Amino acid sequence: MDTGVVSLKENNEMTENGQSSKPLKMRCRDVSVFYAEKQALFDVDLDINQKQVTALIGPSGCGKSTFLRCLNRMNDTIDICRVEGSIHLDDMDVYDPDIDVVELRARVGMVFQKPNPFPKSIFENVAYGPKIHGLVSGKRDLEEVVVTSLKKAGLFEEVKDRLHEPGTGLSGGQQQRLCIARAIAVSPEVILMDEPCSALDPIATARVEELIDELRENYTIVIVTHSMQQAARVSQRTAMFHLGVLVEVDDTDTIFTNPSDEKTQAYITGRYG
Amino acid sequence: MTSYLLICLIGVVFIAFWAGRTKAVKLAGSELAALHSRPDYHGLYTVILTAFPALLLIPVWNFFASRIIEGALKREFADHVNGLGLPQLQAFLRDVNAIVDGGIASNRDEVHVLAAQYLSKLNGTSDWLLTSFVLLLMAAGFFHAYRQISVQNRSRHVVEKTIRWIVLVCSVVAIFTTIGIVLSLIFESVRFFGKVPLLDFLFGLHWSPQSAFEGAGAEALADDNSKIFGAIPLFLGTFLVTIIAMAVAGPIGLMAAIYLSDYASSRFRAIAKPLLEILAGIPTVVYGFFAALTVAPAIRGWGESFGLSVSSESALAAGLVMGIMIIPFVSSLSDDVINAVPQSLRDGSAGLGATKSETIRKVVLPAALPGIVAAMMLAISRAIGETMIVFMAAGTAANLTINPLEAVTTVTVQIVTLLVGDQEFDSAKTLAAFALGLVLFFITLVLNIIALRVVQKYREQYD
Ligand SMILES: Nc1ncnc2c1ncn2[C@@H]1O[C@H](COP(=O)(O)OP(=O)(O)O)[C@@H](O)[C@H]1O
Ligand SMILES: [Mg+2]
Numbered sequence: 001m002d003t004g005v006v007s008l009k010e011n012n013e014m015t016e017n018g019q020s021s022k023p024l025k026m027r028c029r030d031v032s033v034f035y036a037e038k039q040a041l042f043d044v045d046l047d048i049n050q051k052q053v054t055a056l057i058g059p060s061g062c063g064k065s066t067f068l069r070c071l072n073r074m075n076d077t078i079d080i081c082r083v084e085g086s087i088h089l090d091d092m093d094v095y096d097p098d099i100d101v102v103e104l105r106a107r108v109g110m111v112f113q114k115p116n117p118f119p120k121s122i123f124e125n126v127a128y129g130p131k132i133h134g135l136v137s138g139k140r141d142l143e144e145v146v147v148t149s150l151k152k153a154g155l156f157e158e159v160k161d162r163l164h165e166p167g168t169g170l171s172g173g174q175q176q177r178l179c180i181a182r183a184i185a186v187s188p189e190v191i192l193m194d195e196p197c198s199a200l201d202p203i204a205t206a207r208v209e210e211l212i213d214e215l216r217e218n219y220t221i222v223i224v225t226h227s228m229q230q231a232a233r234v235s236q237r238t239a240m241f242h243l244g245v246l247v248e249v250d251d252t253d254t255i256f257t258n259p260s261d262e263k264t265q266a267y268i269t270g271r272y273g
Numbered sequence: 274m275t276s277y278l279l280i281c282l283i284g285v286v287f288i289a290f291w292a293g294r295t296k297a298v299k300l301a302g303s304e305l306a307a308l309h310s311r312p313d314y315h316g317l318y319t320v321i322l323t324a325f326p327a328l329l330l331i332p333v334w335n336f337f338a339s340r341i342i343e344g345a346l347k348r349e350f351a352d353h354v355n356g357l358g359l360p361q362l363q364a365f366l367r368d369v370n371a372i373v374d375g376g377i378a379s380n381r382d383e384v385h386v387l388a389a390q391y392l393s394k395l396n397g398t399s400d401w402l403l404t405s406f407v408l409l410l411m412a413a414g415f416f417h418a419y420r421q422i423s424v425q426n427r428s429r430h431v432v433e434k435t436i437r438w439i440v441l442v443c444s445v446v447a448i449f450t451t452i453g454i455v456l457s458l459i460f461e462s463v464r465f466f467g468k469v470p471l472l473d474f475l476f477g478l479h480w481s482p483q484s485a486f487e488g489a490g491a492e493a494l495a496d497d498n499s500k501i502f503g504a505i506p507l508f509l510g511t512f513l514v515t516i517i518a519m520a521v522a523g524p525i526g527l528m529a530a531i532y533l534s535d536y537a538s539s540r541f542r543a544i545a546k547p548l549l550e551i552l553a554g555i556p557t558v559v560y561g562f563f564a565a566l567t568v569a570p571a572i573r574g575w576g577e578s579f580g581l582s583v584s585s586e587s588a589l590a591a592g593l594v595m596g597i598m599i600i601p602f603v604s605s606l607s608d609d610v611i612n613a614v615p616q617s618l619r620d621g622s623a624g625l626g627a628t629k630s631e632t633i634r635k636v637v638l639p640a641a642l643p644g645i646v647a648a649m650m651l652a653i654s655r656a657i658g659e660t661m662i663v664f665m666a667a668g669t670a671a672n673l674t675i676n677p678l679e680a681v682t683t684v685t686v687q688i689v690t691l692l693v694g695d696q697e698f699d700s701a702k703t704l705a706a707f708a709l710g711l712v713l714f715f716i717t718l719v720l721n722i723i724a725l726r727v728v729q730k731y732r733e734q735y736d
Contacts, residue, residue, distance in 0.1 A: 077623055079538070105626035112624070116617035119640045128635070129625040179621070186625060 022049035025190060025220040026071060030085035033066050033075065033244075040066045043085070044246045046239055048190070053212060053221045055231035055252065058241035059267065064224040065113075067241070068192050070094075071222065072108035073101050089190070106133050108190040109183035114199050115175035117167035117182075122159050125167040125178055126150060129186035145185055153181035154211050173204025177211065184215075191215065193223040197230065209234050228268050232256050240264045278407055282327060286320050289415055293319025296422050310429035318428035321435050322418035327407045334406070338399045346392055353384050458714060461707035468701045469502045474708060477503015480671035482691060482702045502705055504712065506671040510588065510681035514663055515656040517592025517677060518599060522652055525596075526603025527645065533604070534611040535619075535633055546608065553601035557661040564594035564666035576678060586668035589677040595662050599652045606651065610644025611637060643728040650724035654717050660685035684709050 026048040033041040041063045048054050048071075056064040066075070073094060075081040087094040094104060106129075117125050126146040129135075136142040146163075150156035155177045159170070167178050176196055183191055193212070197205040212221060212234045225231050231238050232252060239249040240261070248261040259265045294316035301308045308315075343366065347354050354362060364379070365388075371378035372389035373396070422428070466474065481501045529549065533542050569590035576583030583589075614637050622632040638645070660683075668680035669690055691706040 072624065074620065074624060077620065102626045102628060105624060110620075110624035112617060112620060114617055116615070116621040118618060118621065118636050128622070128627075132625070132627050132631050132635070182621075182625065 022052050024048070025050040025090065026222075027088045028067075028070070028085065029087075031067070031070055031087060032084040033063070033070060034082045034084075035078070036080040039244065041070075041244045046246055046249060048220060048222055049237065050220050051216060051218070052237060053216050053223060053235040055235035055238045056222065056224045056241060057226075057228065057231050057238060057267070058247075060226075062241040063244040064241050065194050066244075068110075068194055068222060068224050071190070071192055072105050072110055074110060076101065102133075106186050107188055108192060109186060109188035111176070111179050111183055111191065111193040111196050113195045115172055115179055117170070117175050117178050119166065119168055121164045122150075122167045122170070122178060123163040126181050126185045129182060133186055135186065149181040149185040150178075152184050152215070153177045154207070154214070155181055171204070173200050173207055176200060176204070176208055180208075180211065180215075184219075188219065190220040190222065193221065195224050195226055198226060205230075228256075228270070240267065242267075278331065278404060282324055282407075282411070285411055285415070286324050289319040289323040289418070290316035292415075292419060293317075293422055293428075296419060297428075300422070300424050307424055309425050309427055310432075314428040314432050315422050315426065317432045318426070319415065319418040319422070321431065322421075323411050323415040325435070326414055327410045330407060330410060331403070334399075334403050338403070342392065342395045342399060345395060346388060349391055350384065350388050353388075455714065458707055458711045461704055462711040465701065465704035465708045468704065469499050469708075473499040474502050474504055474705075475712075476505060477501075478505050478673055479503045480506045480687070482687075482705055502701070504684075504709065506673040507682060507684045507687050507709065508712075509673060509675065510663075510667070510671070511657055511683040511685075513588045513675055513677060513681055514592045514595060514667060514683055515653060517589060518595040518656040519649070519653060521593055521596025522599040522603050522656075523649060526600045526648075526652070527607055529600065529604040530607035530611055531633055531638075533608045535629065535637070546605070549601045549604055552598075553605070555598075557598060557659060558665075560594050560598045561661040561665035564590050564662050568594050569666050572678075581678060583678045584668075584680045586666060586670075586680040587678050588667050588681045591663045591665075591667035592677065594666060595656055595659055598659070598662065599655050602652045602655055603648050606648035607641070607645050610641045610648070613644070614640045643730075646727045647724050650720050654720060657683075657713065657717060657720075658685060660689060664689060684713050688713075 024047050028044060028046045028048075031041055031044040031046075032039060044067060046067075056067065058064055069075045070083055070087060071089075071094070075083055083095060089104070089107060092099060092104070109129075118128060120128070123146055126149050127142055130142060130145050136145055147156060150159065155174060158174060159178075167175065170178060176199070180191075180196075196212075197208050200208065209230065212223065215221060216236075223231075223234065225234075235252045237249065238252045238255040240247045240255065240259075240263070242263050248255065248259060248264045250260070255264060256268060259268065294312045297308060297310075297312040297315035298305070301312070305312070310318075346366075346369070354365065357365060365385070368378040368380045368385055369388045369392055370376075372381065372385060373393045378385065477500065479501060480503055533546060533549075537545065565586070569586060572587060572590050572593075573583040573585055618636050618640060619632055622636045623629075627635065663683045664686045667682060667686070669682050669686055670680045671682050671687070672679055674681060688706045688709050691702050691709075
């Protein structure tokens with residue numbers, strides 16, 4: 001608890017020096033990731049501010065997804081993956097062996113690249129998280145959570161008449177918003193999104209981007225994206241990765257108008273990646 | 274003779290292929306692309322025209338020739354044959370054929386030997402004729418095809434059409450064989466139900482076909498027959514053994530599959546999966562003596578130490594061992610379907626904070642359910658159809674019981690015991706085997722239909 005307070009103070013100080021005035025949500029220091037012998041991330045220091053969208057950009061294979069998966073320990077599911085360094089969520093040490101991954105993932109939700117609704121009804125998809133975490137006490141409660149989550153994900157109007165039909169029957173964009181609703185239903189504090197629009201058409205993409213912008217009110221969001229425009233549209237801060245190294249992190253406006261690193265400049269002007 | 278012809282035919286096939294192909298290549302010269310069909314198709318075209326008419330002729334010829342020859346033989350030896358009844362006539366023909374083929378003939382008197390000589394002369398003529406016709410057909414087909422081959426010749430179409438016909442014929446053969454088997458089951462069963470009423474058979478509680486009375490006065494005793502062909506004990510026995518087997522194989526197989534697909538390291542999996550599949554390759558008779566010699570006595574020993582009376586052959590022993598036998602069926606198939614559940618679903622669940630076992634129970638297994646049901650159904654079919662283990666370990670006594678510690682018998686075992694030994698083919702005992710087979714077929718069919726429906730229902734929902 002003590003260390004938490006200290007670290008938060010420290011962070012605030014630091015962010016005052018920086019460009020953003022938002023309080024800190026997650027703090028990553030010296031994060032290195034290895035897949036077996038191969039190092040995929042090198043000493044990444046990155047702060048993630050509360051109730052803001054942080055975009056991770058960079059060429060394919062530079063370690064964006066790897067970094068994102070560190071934040072809720074999804075890397076644990078990969079046997080050969082090893083993480084070094086420290087990551088804190090508020091005052092909780094994410095990689096403390098004593099912490100409960102289940103609780104961590106309830107606080108740090110995740111939306112994947114390809115929409116992956118469970119082969120269950122729309123209702124059951126959203127109810128899944130609350131049920132396993134025992135967040136609801138009765139049927140009424142559950143229904144309320146499901147409806148609120150669907151509403152927050154901007155999907156409710158489209159599916160309210162077919163809540164008990166399979167979630168896999170929805171369009172790609174709707175499926176992705178269902179996955180967002182599913183993540184919201186456990187009331188996470190942070191939502192991680194790994195290229196959430198890469199499998200969607202432009203209209204569905206616009207819809208999801210809009211949604212991300214709305215969600216920023218209540219959630220801290222980290223989004224990996226391939227699209228510079230998307231990073232510019234939805235994020236307030238942008239982190240640029242290259243070959244496993246965090247090259248630059250700054251306010252999105254600054255990154256896109258006046259990047260200090262030439263690799264970033266090359267990347268955002270489309271010269272590679 | 275025919276076998277030499279077939280060997281000769283195979284040789285001709287290669288020559289025809291080579292000749293057709295070579296001609297096509299030569300015709301095309303440097304411009305291979307100008308050929309309507311690739312050279313290989315011209316080769317195959319030549320093969321088809323050369324070999325197929327001949328191949329068709331051989332069975333047709335043999336079919337008619339054997340009948341014509343038999344007719345001629347009967348006419349030639351009319352004096353001898355006319356006095357004979359049907360069985361004696363068949364015996365006569367059998368003996369004559371045996372003498373010709375150098376087999377064991379029960380009667381070698383003068384008439385038989387003469388008839389044999391006559392028969393072998395006719396056979397010789399027939400073979401000689403057939404050979405000449407086949408060679409002629411092949412030559413004609415070959416030269417016709419060879420002349421036909423040109424740059425524009427549509428060999429590919431002919432080949433494709435022929436292939437279409439071949440696969441069609443094969444599927445028709447498969448379908449008609451099945452239909453034929455089912456029809457024969459039905460016809461023989463109907464005959465059986467002429468002797469024993471259907472309801473007495475299906476709902477009778479007493480099975481002791483060895484006391485069936487045959488021969489003179491059978492009519493008068495038909496009533497008794499209807500009392501000893503009650504199949505309920507057999508079906509109950511089958512049901513009991515199957516339940517025990519599935520109680521073993523279902524959970525163990527499924528959990529083994531879950532371990533293999535979601536928990537085991539890939540190295541362990543690479544070793545364990547083939548090992549499990551070897552288990553499926555052990556002949557059932559081996560399981561059978563394992564059941565009879567090891568498991569049954571062990572169960573008996575345990576039972577007695579608890580003061581239970583266990584017969585030396587028991588449903589439990591057979592069921593347990595059969596369960597072990599079908600574990601690989603359940604585990605291997607289930608493992609495949611569980612593996613086919615996309616990793617993205619597992620990630621999605623883990624990302625929501627579900628533990629591994631929650632993910633498996635609530636996401637993976639439901640998604641894999643259709644396949645798992647199919648695997649279970651297959652295993653049940655296997656268990657119902659299994660004979661050897663039950664025969665050896667559960668016995669042949671048709672007790673009407675659901676006590677797993679007693680000896681029971683199953684439908685398949687009874688079919689075996691009904692058919693072994695010297696039986697008149699149309700006795701009630703033999704025919705009962707067909708009736709049992711029919712009911713068994715019907716049950717398996719229903720199981721399969723249910724399995725298919727379950728699978729379909731989930732497909733519609735999740736695809
Ligand atoms: N499961 C894995 N096993 C081994 N190597 C991996 C795995 N996932 C990612 N990598 C490697 O780590 C590096 C970073 O990958 P990733 O984080 O997916 O990049 P990005 O998301 O930026 O495209 C790549 O070189 C990739 O080959
Ligand atoms: Mg990625």
